[in-house]
Amino acid sequence: MSRASRILIVDDEESVRHQLASLLQLEGYEVETAVDGQDARDKLTKDAVDLVLCDVRMPGMGGMELLKAMGGLEAESAFIMMSAYGDIDMAREAVRAGASDYVNKPYKNDEVLLRISIVEQRQKLRRENKQLKQAIREQSTFEKIIGRAASMQAMFRTVEKIAEFKSTVLITGESGTGKELLARAIHMRSPRRNEAFVAINCGAIPENLLESELFGHVRGAFTDAVRNKEGLFAEADGGTLFLDEIGELPLNLQVKLLRVLQEEEIRRVGDNKSISVDVRILAATLKDLPEEVKRGTFREDLFYRLNVLLVKIPPLRDRPEDIPLLVEHFLSHCNAKLDTRVSGIEPAAMKMLVEYAWPGNVRELENLVERAVILCDGDRITTELLTDRVRQAPPPSLAQIPEGQLSIKKTVRALEEELIRRALGETGGNRTRAAKLLEISHRTLLYKLKDYSIDANRYST
Ligand SMILES: Nc1ncnc2c1ncn2[C@@H]1O[C@H](COP(=O)(O)OP(=O)(O)OP(=O)(O)O)[C@@H](O)[C@H]1O
Ligand SMILES: [Mg+2]
Numbered sequence: 001m002s003r004a005s006r007i008l009i010v011d012d013e014e015s016v017r018h019q020l021a022s023l024l025q026l027e028g029y030e031v032e033t034a035v036d037g038q039d040a041r042d043k044l045t046k047d048a049v050d051l052v053l054c055d056v057r058m059p060g061m062g063g064m065e066l067l068k069a070m071g072g073l074e075a076e077s078a079f080i081m082m083s084a085y086g087d088i089d090m091a092r093e094a095v096r097a098g099a100s101d102y103v104n105k106p107y108k109n110d111e112v113l114l115r116i117s118i119v120e121q122r123q124k125l126r127r128e129n130k131q132l133k134q135a136i137r138e139q140s141t142f143e144k145i146i147g148r149a150a151s152m153q154a155m156f157r158t159v160e161k162i163a164e165f166k167s168t169v170l171i172t173g174e175s176g177t178g179k180e181l182l183a184r185a186i187h188m189r190s191p192r193r194n195e196a197f198v199a200i201n202c203g204a205i206p207e208n209l210l211e212s213e214l215f216g217h218v219r220g221a222f223t224d225a226v227r228n229k230e231g232l233f234a235e236a237d238g239g240t241l242f243l244d245e246i247g248e249l250p251l252n253l254q255v256k257l258l259r260v261l262q263e264e265e266i267r268r269v270g271d272n273k274s275i276s277v278d279v280r281i282l283a284a285t286l287k288d289l290p291e292e293v294k295r296g297t298f299r300e301d302l303f304y305r306l307n308v309l310l311v312k313i314p315p316l317r318d319r320p321e322d323i324p325l326l327v328e329h330f331l332s333h334c335n336a337k338l339d340t341r342v343s344g345i346e347p348a349a350m351k352m353l354v355e356y357a358w359p360g361n362v363r364e365l366e367n368l369v370e371r372a373v374i375l376c377d378g379d380r381i382t383t384e385l386l387t388d389r390v391r392q393a394p395p396p397s398l399a400q401i402p403e404g405q406l407s408i409k410k411t412v413r414a415l416e417e418e419l420i421r422r423a424l425g426e427t428g429g430n431r432t433r434a435a436k437l438l439e440i441s442h443r444t445l446l447y448k449l450k451d452y453s454i455d456a457n458r459y460s461t
Pocket of ligand 1 (some may be wrong): 362
């Protein structure tokens with residue numbers, strides 16, 4: 001259900017203001033009045049309204065002047081102008097200057113109400129149109145989450161299942177693993193896809209501003225609060241709010257957030273009444289929240305409230321089979337963006353990428369590909385174009401074996417599995433060639449694939 005529109009009536013005649021105000025209030029509108037253009041302008045800069053019902057001829061600043069001062073077509077509020085009967089030139093001029101409609105004076109009540117509802121309808125359509133356009137733009141991002149690894153496929157299945165519910169989802173993963181990308185995808189797969197997706201990085205906003213950013217404030221709540229402000233919760237009403245870096249939320253706001261989640265009501269800073277909101281919360285963190293709970297920096301009750309559904313994005317080093325796909329994806333993306341024609345990557349360079357540990361995950365890979373494309377003279381990326389960090393990464397060694405593990409059997413098995421995966425990566429899943437590289441028989445390889453539950457098809461490109 002949408003809230004009542006707020007309307008500002010501007011007329012120098014007291015009786016007109018009075019009659020219109022009672023008429024509109026009876027219809028359920030929230031009404032304010034102003035005695036002339038200047039008065040209206042002061043009121044509008046303090047607090048925006050949805051619609052301005054405005055007399056044209058007034059002493060001092062007139063209606064047309066006010067409309068222009070408020071930005072004409074770009075004005076935040078829609079304008080309906082009022083002037084003496086038969087002044088068709090004035091009507092035309094008003095519409096040209098950006099007014100939404102025009103009413104003759106003396107006006108009929110029914111006509112004023114009709115014009116207002118037409119303009120409201122149009123505003124609603126315009127808002128929907130804006131959201132639809134945003135949705136279309138975002139839709140294309142979903143198809144682009146790349147992940148062929150079994151762990152990613154399992155994650156997609158989970159997302160598919162949970163997207164439609166309103167329950168809170170906590171997304172965890174190292175830096176650059178695609179937490180925000182996934183949050184958008186969940187929104188796009190939910191019934192709220194045509195409503196707003198609002199994101200906030202809780203770690204990037206100074207603590208003293210965060211509360212009013214989230215919940216809004218009323219004019220005068222604090223020194224800089226010169227006008228009412230809607231918070232992000234209100235902006236996301238009906239849609240999804242993505243709380244990024246939730247682990248950075250200060251403790252006092254954790255308490256307030258928990259209350260909002262439980263009561264589905266927000267209270268603006270400085271306000272004494274609550275407003276109900278319908279918002280789906282997605283939260284992300286790279287921190288280990290249970291650990292933060294133990295240390296006392298994150299509230300346990302909030303953690304449980306957020307952790308209703310948990311999605312963990314695996315780090316890139318645990319899914320090397322996705323690297324070739326991601327490289328291909330970013331290559332074509334870069335070629336389109338930069339108007340370049342880099343067609344591929346040399347096998348030796350790909351090998352380095354697959355073996356690298358990717359502390360910055362997909363974002364690091366994305367940046368590396370872009371850099372290589374820019375530096376590339378030929379049509380293929382060579383090892384020279386990779387960053388030193390990647391080129392100088394130490395070869396896998398005993399250092400990777402968990403400390404304290406002395407079992408030869410376990411260690412050999414781990415290394416064996418790793419070598420098989422690499423051979424498959426290198427040959428694009430070709431078993432015959434992989435067996436050759438590994439210097440074992442084809443049959444032995446098939447046996448070992450089964451033993452380690454490795455799916456060779458996952459490596460085919
Ligand atoms: N699986 C994927 N497929 C395609 N692109 C991806 C994938 N994962 C991440 N990306 C891209 O990598 C970049 C980083 O992703 P995103 O910002 O979502 O990560 P993040 O986990 O929120 O990172 P941070 O913790 O640093 O905020 C983005 O450009 C995103 O499009
Ligand atoms: Mg992020």
